[in-house]
Structures are given as C-alpha cells and as structure tokens.
Amino acid sequence: MLPGTLALANMKQCSMAAKNFDPVAHNRIAWDRLVDDGNEWSRPVDAETVARARAGDWSVVLIGYEAVPREWFPAELSGTRLLCLASGGGQQGPILAAAGAEVTVFDNSPKQLLRDEEVAARDGLHIRTALGDMRDLSAFEDDSFDVVFNPVSNVFCPDLAPVWRECFRVLRPGGLLLTGFMNPDIFIFDEAALDRGELIARHPLPFRTTDLPEAERLAAQAAGPLEYSHSLTEQIGGQLAAGFTLTHLVEGPHHDDITAKYFPAYIATRALKP
Numbered sequence: 555m556l557p558g559t560l561a562l563a564n565m566k567q568c569s570m571a572a573k574n575f576d577p578v579a580h581n582r583i584a585w586d587r588l589v590d591d592g593n594e595w596s597r598p599v600d601a602e603t604v605a606r607a608r609a610g611d612w613s614v615v616l617i618g619y620e621a622v623p624r625e626w627f628p629a630e631l632s633g634t635r636l637l638c639l640a641s642g643g644g645q646q647g648p649i650l651a652a653a654g655a656e657v658t659v660f661d662n663s664p665k666q667l668l669r670d671e672e673v674a675a676r677d678g679l680h681i682r683t684a685l686g687d688m689r690d691l692s693a694f695e696d697d698s699f700d701v702v703f704n705p706v707s708n709v710f711c712p713d714l715a716p717v718w719r720e721c722f723r724v725l726r727p728g729g730l731l732l733t734g735f736m737n738p739d740i741f742i743f744d745e746a747a748l749d750r751g752e753l754i755a756r757h758p759l760p761f762r763t764t765d766l767p768e769a770e771r772l773a774a775q776a777a778g779p780l781e782y783s784h785s786l787t788e789q790i791g792g793q794l795a796a797g798f799t800l801t802h803l804v805e806g807p808h809h810d811d812i813t814a815k816y817f818p819a820y821i822a823t824r825a826l827k828p
C-alpha cells in the first residue's frame with residue numbers, strides 16, 4: 555500500500571456517519587501495513603527455532619518477551635488441537651506446530667496469516683490458517699479445540715464478551731484458554747509523552763482511540779490500528795462470565811516502554827473450560 559493511502563481511507567471513513575465506521579476493517583488494513591513495515595510482532599521465527607521445537611526445545615510468548623510456563627500447556631502437545639487466536643505473524647503457530655500440536659492460526663490480517671503460511675511452506679509444517687474477527691469463530695464447530703492460545707491482541711478488538719463466549723464454545727470440556735492482555739492502566743498516560751520516556755496522566759478510562767480529539771484521532775488512525783483499553787472486569791470478569799475457571803494469572807513488564815520501571819503493564823491468564 556502506498557504511504558498515505560491508509561490515511562486517505564481513514565479520512566473518508568471518518569467523514570462517514572460513526573455507525574458506518576468498521577473498526578475491524580480499519581484494523582485489518584492497519585495490521586497489513588504494520589506487516590509491510592516490519593513490525594516486530596510480524597517477524598516470523600527462523601528455521602533454527604523451528605528445528606529446535608521439533609526436537610522438543612521450545613517456548614512461546616503470550617505477553618512481551620516472557621515465556622509461557624511450560625506447565626500451562628497440556629503435558630503432551632502432540633495431537634493437541636490448538637487455535638492460535640489473533641496470533642498471526644509466523645511466530646507462535648509454527649513453534650507449536652513443530653512441537654507437535656495441530657495448529658490453526660486465526661487472524662484478522664491476511665498478511666499476518668501469510669507469515670505463518672510462509673514458515674509452514676519453508677519448514678514443512680502443517681498449519682491451517684483462517685481469516686476473521688476474533689468475536690466470530692463460526693468457522694469452527696463447538697468443542698473443536700483443546701487449547702486456545704491468544705497472545706496480546708484484544709487491545710485491538712472493540713468488545714470482549716463475544717470473544718470469551720466464542721472461545722468457550724469452540725473449546726472442548728477440559729480445554730484451556732491462554733490469554734495475554736494489557737493492564738488497562740497503561741492507557742491513562744499520554745502516548746506522545748510515553749514515547750519521550752515521561753509519564754503524564756491524561757486519559758480517564760476506558761480509553762478508545764476513536765474518543766481522542768479529532769486531529770489526534772485522525773493522526774492515530776492514519777498511523778495504525780485502533781486500540782481499546784478494556785477493564786479488568788471485561789478481561790477477567792468476562793472470562794469467568796463466559797463459564798471459564800481461572801487457574802493461573804501472572805503479570806509482566808511492558809517490553810519496550812518506560813512503564814516497565816513503574817508497574818507490570820501486561821497480564822496473562824490460564825483458564826479452564828470445566
């Protein structure tokens with residue numbers, strides 16, 4: 555896509571009535587563009603990492619650069635039906651497939667999915683890919699997965715209740731939901747100041763990119779995906795309301811901003827479908 559095309563598309567979208575603005579369509583274009591720009595969450599794993607995973611030496615991240623504890627996964631990964639949800643980029647999917655899981659990668663960005671397909675072709679892995687919005691997993695039958703693996707991504711999704719409901723539906727009883735998400739408090743801070751290494755409290759929560767003052771909103775929309783802070787009630791309470799039992803929760807520092815000095819900006823949870 556030509557630079558500025560996204561900006562133009564967004565200006566047009568913004569001039570339409572708010573009800574016609576589709577945040578998921580916006581974020582699809584925005585994430586495809588991040589892939590073109592070499593975003594770090596779009597850089598596929600190398601063949602050596604895949605070879606090590608095939609030999610049983612593997613780890614994956616749900617939040618920042620922190621490896622998920624191995625015991626969060628089933629003891630035997632071989633044959634585990636695993637849905638990598640909003641987890642494109644050729645990262646966790648290929649590692650988990652090389653470790654023996656039957657992997658499906660679901661994502662809203664065609665270019666993110668292409669990364670997984672490229673790694674699968676390069677390293678002879680079987681990975682199924684599916685394009686869509688994480689709030690609608692109707693492409694999958696009830697009880698069709700043993701594990702849903704969802705690294706930090708719901709920050710780009712307007713509402714979470716449907717996500718948790720769908721995860722619950724597609725998991726078999728006894729299945730696991732592993733999710734990473736942002737501590738909403740990070741959205742209190744002015745983003746430009748954060749980039750300068752300063753913490754300036756500015757936004758009351760909940761934060762939504764679309765609520766920014768117009769000039770800022772247009773600039774943010776032209777620059778990238780829309781973000782939503784989501785409360786802990788939506789994140790953790792939402793999983794419980796969908797029927798999950800929480801078994802583990804850990805926090806971790808943001809991987810590349812000043813907040814890491816002050817508080818853990820990431821949270822990861824492991825939940826069980828009883």
Ligand SMILES: C[S@@+](CC[C@H](N)C(=O)[O-])C[C@H]1O[C@@H](n2cnc3c(N)ncnc32)[C@H](O)[C@@H]1O
Nearest residue numbers: 585595640643645662663666687688705707710
């Ligand atoms: C930070 S990346 C996560 C992938 C990465 N492999 C990781 O380790 O975190 C966020 C992903 O969420 C996807 N995404 C954003 N909104 C989505 C939605 N509504 N439904 C499905 N995927 C979505 C993006 O396309 C992107 O691939």
